Amino acid sequence: xVQVVESGGGLVxxxxxxxxxxxxxxxxxxxxxxxxxxQAPGKQRELVAEITSGGSTxxxxxxxxxxxxxxxxxxxTGYLQMNSLKPEDTAVYYCNVRKYGFGRYEYWGQGTxxxxxx
Numbered sequence: 001x002v003q004v005v006e007s008g009g010g011l012v013x014x015x016x017x018x019x020x021x022x023x024x025x026x027x028x029x030x031x032x033x034x035x036x037x038x039q040a041p042g043k044q045r046e047l048v049a050e051i052t053s054g055g056s057t058x059x060x061x062x063x064x065x066x067x068x069x070x071x072x073x074x075x076x077t078g079y080l081q082m083n084s085l086k087p088e089d090t091a092v093y094y095c096n097v098r099k100y101g102f103g104r105y106e107y108w109g110q111g112t113x114x115x116x117x118x
Contacts, residue, residue, distance in 0.1 A: 002026035002107050006095045009112030012085055016116070020080040022095035022109060030073040032099050036080045038091035038114075045094070049080060063089075085116045 008020040035050035049069040098106035
């Protein structure tokens with residue numbers, strides 16, 4: 001059974017930091033692409049950052065320079081370090097794990113709330 005579980009969300013003041021974790025089980029995490037998405041009330045879900053199995057990263061322009069995505073394949077866990085948080089970063093953050101091609105799959109976590117107060 002595949003599980004993708006996020007943790008680390010919470011309430012923080014503007015300018016503060018949080019680190020989100022995404023623990024995956026039931027899949028070969030090391031060959032998966034992992035992405036962090038977020039959805040604010042009344043808005044569509046958007047990609048925040050993603051990291052390939054080879055470690056290449058990509059970021060949304062709004063978080064570039066403030067957020068860092070990383071992964072520890074030995075722990076089947078990915079991370080999103082969020083610094084210099086702004087009120088507009090407030091959203092539910094979701095972890096996505098997927099594999100393309102043969103044996104493709106895509107799984108989502110349940111989400112973790114991040115609230116940044118001004």
